[in-house]
Amino acid sequence: MANRWVGVTIDCVDVQRTAAFWSALLERPPGPTQPGWVYLGHPDDPQPRLVFQPVTEAKHGKVRLHLDVAVDDIEAGIAQVIALGGRFTGERHDYDEGVVVVTADPEDHEFCLVHYY
Structure with missing residues (x-):
């Protein structure tokens, strides 16, 4: 059996x-889960699942691994992040x-939100 990437786990205080x-x-x-956790996707999905794991302490400092999310329109992507409760850091490249x-x-x-030309 070959190794394969199946998911990314994100520690969070407010899992839901x-x-x-x-x-x-x-x-x-959301897919199959266990109490207190949330899984987005299923084990047999073509994309890796996102797993949200409960922790008691808030994040400190910059994360060392992050996701890149491709969008069709960078401004619309930023607006969606904000509307969903996230934020734009002001950093643009x-x-x-x-x-x-x-x-x-x-x-x-x-x-990162990424828009490729």
């Missing part, structure tokens, strides 16, 4: 709120191949 944010942003419904902006979910986990 954080999972609801990502579920709406990525249009991925314009490259020849596209635009990258740094945003954060309701628990301040940073992630």
Whole structure:
């Protein structure tokens, strides 16, 4: 059996709120789960699942691993993040191949919105 990537686990104090944010942003419904946790997706999905794990302490400092989310319109993507309870950090990078902006979910986990030209 070959190794394969099956998911990303995000530690969060408010599992339901954080999972609801990502579920709406990525249009991925919750799948099978265990008490206190939320899984977006199923084990046999073509995309890795997002797993929201309860923790008692809030995030401190910048995350060392983050997700990149491709969007068709960078301004509309920022507006959606804000409407869902996240925030735009103000950090934007314009490259020849596209635009990258740094945003954060309701628990301040940073992630990038990416628009490729």
